[in-house]
Amino acid sequence: MASTQLTDEELFSELKHFGFTPGPVTENTRPVYLKKLKKLRDEQQQRGSRAGKTRSTGAIHSPSGGGNTAGPRPASHDVTHLSSSRRPGRKSSVLGFSSDESDAETPVNRKGRQADRSPGFPQHPKIRPTTPSVANKSQYGATLNSTNSSPGPGRQRGVSLGWGVRARSSPEAEGKDYDESGDEDDYEGEIEKNSRSLNGCGASHLNTSKLAGDYSDSDEEEVRGPGVGDLQQERLVPNVRRSHPKAEFAFHVVGRGSQTGGAARQVNPPEGLNMVGNRREEGEGGKGKRRDSDTPGGLRSHTVSPRKTIYVSLAENHGGEAGKNNHVDGEDGAYRSSRFAIGLRPRFSNYSSLSQTYRSNHSNHTAPNHSYSQAVLKQKLSVPEDELLQQFKREEVASSGSFSAHYLSMFLLTAACLFFLLLGLMYLRMRGSGSSEVDEVIKSHPFGSEFDELYNKTEKDLILKLLLNLHDHLAQVAGQYDCGDQQHLNRSLSMAEASTYLRSQNQDFDGFIETSLEWIIRTGQDVGIRLTGQVADEPLTDVSEISRLESSHPKMPFTCRFRRAFFTVISRVSLIAVVVGCVWSVVCYMKFRWRREEEDTRQMYDMVERIIDVLRSHSEACQENQDLQPYLPIPHVRDSLVQPQDRKKMKKIWERAEKFLAANESRIRKETQRIGGADFLVWRWIQPSLSCDKTSSMNSKVWQGKAFPLDRRNSPPNSLTPCLKIRNMFDPIMEVGENWDLAIHEAILEKCNDNDGIVHIAVDKNSREGCVYVKCLSAEHSGRAFKALHGSWFDGKLVTVKYLRLDRYHQRFPQAQGSSTPLKASSPPLSTTGTMNTVPHLQHRGAGNSSGFS
Amino acid sequence: MSSTSQKHKDFVAEPMGEKPVNALAGIGEVLGKRLEEKGFDKAYVVLGQFLVLKKDEELFRDWLKDTCSANTKQQGDCFGCLKEWCDAFL
Numbered sequence: 001m002a003s004t005q006l007t008d009e010e011l012f013s014e015l016k017h018f019g020f021t022p023g024p025v026t027e028n029t030r031p032v033y034l035k036k037l038k039k040l041r042d043e044q045q046q047r048g049s050r051a052g053k054t055r056s057t058g059a060i061h062s063p064s065g066g067g068n069t070a071g072p073r074p075a076s077h078d079v080t081h082l083s084s085s086r087r088p089g090r091k092s093s094v095l096g097f098s099s100d101e102s103d104a105e106t107p108v109n110r111k112g113r114q115a116d117r118s119p120g121f122p123q124h125p126k127i128r129p130t131t132p133s134v135a136n137k138s139q140y141g142a143t144l145n146s147t148n149s150s151p152g153p154g155r156q157r158g159v160s161l162g163w164g165v166r167a168r169s170s171p172e173a174e175g176k177d178y179d180e181s182g183d184e185d186d187y188e189g190e191i192e193k194n195s196r197s198l199n200g201c202g203a204s205h206l207n208t209s210k211l212a213g214d215y216s217d218s219d220e221e222e223v224r225g226p227g228v229g230d231l232q233q234e235r236l237v238p239n240v241r242r243s244h245p246k247a248e249f250a251f252h253v254v255g256r257g258s259q260t261g262g263a264a265r266q267v268n269p270p271e272g273l274n275m276v277g278n279r280r281e282e283g284e285g286g287k288g289k290r291r292d293s294d295t296p297g298g299l300r301s302h303t304v305s306p307r308k309t310i311y312v313s314l315a316e317n318h319g320g321e322a323g324k325n326n327h328v329d330g331e332d333g334a335y336r337s338s339r340f341a342i343g344l345r346p347r348f349s350n351y352s353s354l355s356q357t358y359r360s361n362h363s364n365h366t367a368p369n370h371s372y373s374q375a376v377l378k379q380k381l382s383v384p385e386d387e388l389l390q391q392f393k394r395e396e397v398a399s400s401g402s403f404s405a406h407y408l409s410m411f412l413l414t415a416a417c418l419f420f421l422l423l424g425l426m427y428l429r430m431r432g433s434g435s436s437e438v439d440e441v442i443k444s445h446p447f448g449s450e451f452d453e454l455y456n457k458t459e460k461d462l463i464l465k466l467l468l469n470l471h472d473h474l475a476q477v478a479g480q481y482d483c484g485d486q487q488h489l490n491r492s493l494s495m496a497e498a499s500t501y502l503r504s505q506n507q508d509f510d511g512f513i514e515t516s517l518e519w520i521i522r523t524g525q526d527v528g529i530r531l532t533g534q535v536a537d538e539p540l541t542d543v544s545e546i547s548r549l550e551s552s553h554p555k556m557p558f559t560c561r562f563r564r565a566f567f568t569v570i571s572r573v574s575l576i577a578v579v580v581g582c583v584w585s586v587v588c589y590m591k592f593r594w595r596r597e598e599e600d601t602r603q604m605y606d607m608v609e610r611i612i613d614v615l616r617s618h619s620e621a622c623q624e625n626q627d628l629q630p631y632l633p634i635p636h637v638r639d640s641l642v643q644p645q646d647r648k649k650m651k652k653i654w655e656r657a658e659k660f661l662a663a664n665e666s667r668i669r670k671e672t673q674r675i676g677g678a679d680f681l682v683w684r685w686i687q688p689s690l691s692c693d694k695t696s697s698m699n700s701k702v703w704q705g706k707a708f709p710l711d712r713r714n715s716p717p718n719s720l721t722p723c724l725k726i727r728n729m730f731d732p733i734m735e736v737g738e739n740w741d742l743a744i745h746e747a748i749l750e751k752c753n754d755n756d757g758i759v760h761i762a763v764d765k766n767s768r769e770g771c772v773y774v775k776c777l778s779a780e781h782s783g784r785a786f787k788a789l790h791g792s793w794f795d796g797k798l799v800t801v802k803y804l805r806l807d808r809y810h811q812r813f814p815q816a817q818g819s820s821t822p823l824k825a826s827s828p829p830l831s832t833t834g835t836m837n838t839v840p841h842l843q844h845r846g847a848g849n850s851s852g853f854s
Numbered sequence: 855m856s857s858t859s860q861k862h863k864d865f866v867a868e869p870m871g872e873k874p875v876n877a878l879a880g881i882g883e884v885l886g887k888r889l890e891e892k893g894f895d896k897a898y899v900v901l902g903q904f905l906v907l908k909k910d911e912e913l914f915r916d917w918l919k920d921t922c923s924a925n926t927k928q929q930g931d932c933f934g935c936l937k938e939w940c941d942a943f944l
Binding site: 021022023024026028029031032033035036713714715716717802 | 860863864867868903906907908910912913916917920921942
């Protein structure tokens with residue numbers, strides 16, 4: 001572990017740095033303190049990253065990071081806050097690192113680094129993640145610092161910083177077993193993945209992070225493989241160490257980014273730079289491990305830049321991951337990419353996977369630090385918006401699936417509605433048109449076979465056509481009439497009108513009018529024409545009686561039908577609704593009334609109880625104080641129980657209560673008394689008071705027996721000192737009364753009445769533990785007292801005794817020094833065993849009621 | 855009764871003297887053996903460690919866990935036992 005590089009003194013000072021004063025760091029305590037240090041660093045990182053909301057990402061990161069050494073990477077999430085917070089966070093993350101750098105540099109560098117990093121962090125230059133990361137790293141190995149310091153001055157601004165860090169990381173990386181190679185591996189993988197996953201948002205990240213996870217320490221060089229990143233990496237690696245082609249790199253990275261980014265490269269060069277820089281920082285800050293991979297990481301970030309969200313999360317994750325070196329690679333990469341792409345969205349912690357992928361990048365991306373600072377700044381500014389936007393984006397993506405489902409359901413619903421609507425309309429139309437019916441008439445008539453026989457074809461047709469015409473006309477008339485068209489005053493046509501009409505239709509009809517009507521009469525079926533005679537409701541037998549014709553199948557225009565149907569439906573529905581409403585309102589009303597009644601009754605009972613209480617207490621008071629009258633006027637009772645503002649409201653309840661009392665309460669008697677010259681109805685409490693139920697229910701302080709037998713195991717074999725500290729004899733909060741401590745005194749003396757050696761008792765009234773201090777004449781006496789008291793139950797509490805040093809006792813109670821006369825129980829010593837005499841009036845005299853059985 | 859075990863009570867009732875590490879509450883045979891292997895063969899050595907850690911609960915627990923893989927309950931018992939002993943006799 002890198003921590004082994006930390007000497008004891010360093011560990012000690014680090015712990016002190018956190019405000020925690022450790023004990024000596026010895027061989028045995030070292031691991032414990034290391035853990036503590038790590039935890040403190042984590043906390044600090046979290047605290048720092050929390051500001052940037054990187055926490056979640058960090059958290060997510062870590063798990064995915066898995067194998068990666070967490071290192072200081074988590075610290076880097078929070079770019080904006082990172083600088084200062086990272087530093088401490090770095091420490092923990094460094095744990096995983098094996099720092100190459102010599103330890104000697106660490107403390108100095110670290111401190112210095114942190115110093116100049118923290119102030120500057122929020123700003124661009126400050127952002128240089130490398131510094132913080134370096135600092136963190138150096139915590140353990142001090143290498144970080146050294147590396148940081150070296151590039152430090154140059155790095156301050158972005159590129160240089162990144163490079164410096166990278167340089168640092170490179171040497172460190174070599175030394176370290178972690179992720180150097182892993183970073184590179186991851187880096188490359190990530191690059192590829194990034195390009196691939198541009199649209200994928202995270203899946204790739206996950207992959208990359210995994211990659212990062214299993215990077216092996218050995219392969220530093222492996223990473224150079226994949227195209228885009230490789231080139232950069234190579235360039236970076238040799239250059240990283242203290243090289244200053246940072247600007248170049250950044251540009252390259254940007255360029256690469258564009259290449260790799262392909263699709264939605266959101267990264268614009270400056271952003272890219274920033275990202276790179278950011279990455280760096282993250283890498284540095286967070287894990288500090290892989291410097292080398294920073295470059296690739298930067299590249300990766302480029303590619304990933306389109307994924308703003310990812311970057312954001314990366315950033316966040318980075319921050320969150322503080323303690324996990326494992327995640328370094330992934331986080332670095334992710335972080336960088338997130339920073340990169342986002343430029344404006346520094347933190348999206350949700351993309352832990354992203355961060356993981358970037359982790360490897362992270363370690364390598366010392367180079368792009370320059371852009372980092374810028375990016376960080378931008379990120380800071382736009383974090384909230386970006387996060388929001390990203391969230392929305394994600395939501396959109398997420399909701400696409402559900403979206404279609406939603407649409408589908410809506411579509412089905414509308415289709416069903418349309419279908420039913422169509423059906424209804426068709427029905428109406430069908431009803432309205434009697435065409436088929438009409439046609440039918442011609443083909444088949446209801447007149448029977450006789451008709452066919454009597455007339456020949458043409459005549460038949462004529463007759464039928466006549467009837468048809470008549471039918472239609474009548475239907476029209478009726479329909480028009482029904483639809484409110486007042487053209488025809490009557491729904492039916494008179495005979496003359498019908499004849500006129502028919503004649504106008506066809507001259508040939510003339511002769512057949514009466515015949516057809518005759519046939520209509522003859523047939524019993526309803527042909528759609530109704531014939532009425534002079535006298536209504538009488539069946540017609542002869543054509544001559546026909547006076548009016550009416551259609552029983554009115555033909556109405558479609559709209560009219562529809563309208564009528566609509567109105568019918570509406571009216572019916574409203575009728576039903578009204579009925580239902582009525583019923584429901586009745587039910588509600590009933591419920592309401594019922595509830596009111598309940599409430600009233602309850603209040604009444606409540607009032608009754610209060611009256612009883614008042615009366616009872618009054619009567620008791622009367623017993624004690626003979627000056628009072630044993631009855632109370634009713635109005636007075638009422639006015640004392642009911643607030644003035646409620647009096648009106650409670651009037652009814654009061655009266656009910658009164659009635660109830662009169663009827664059901666036997667202990668209260670209503671009588672009339674003259675008070676002050678006026679007659680009052682009074683209540684008198686007539687129950688003889690119970691004796692001393694109050695006092696007897698009070699808790700009396702008694703010794704209640706022994707809990708365990710005292711033997712060698714639970715008590716000292718011999719009494720050590722003459723002073724005892726007795727615990728758990730009382731609870732200062734619960735004690736009431738003036739002299740309960742005296743009661744305690746008495747109780748103790750009672751218990752130890754066979755022991756004449758108690759010279760001083762002091763009750764510590766304020767102690768939560770219920771401590772009582774006792775001094776005896778000698779150790780022997782105290783031993784006896786010990787045996788008597790230790791493990792006994794007193795007042796429901798288990799008493800424990802222990803010995804106190806004499807000088808301490810005297811320190812505490814100087815007055816005890818001079819006391820040498822044995823104390824005695826003030827009340828006549830009641831034997832503590834076996835007596836059951838309870839003296840009621842000695843309520844608080846525990847001794848009085850001792851019923852302890854030893 | 856309090857929630858401490860008999861072992862705890864026994865330990866806390868008197869100065870530990872040369873009691874073996876098994877006498878500590880929470881430390882049974884297995885843990886005791888592990889501690890002894892690490893060099894903590896007497897209760898007072900563990901006490902020493904406890905004091906070196908400044909009687910800090912968390913640190914002591916961590917140490918116990920690291921040293922002999924004590925579980926949470928055992929850690930708590932041991933810590934409580936030593937703490938009380940210190941309160942009583944130190």
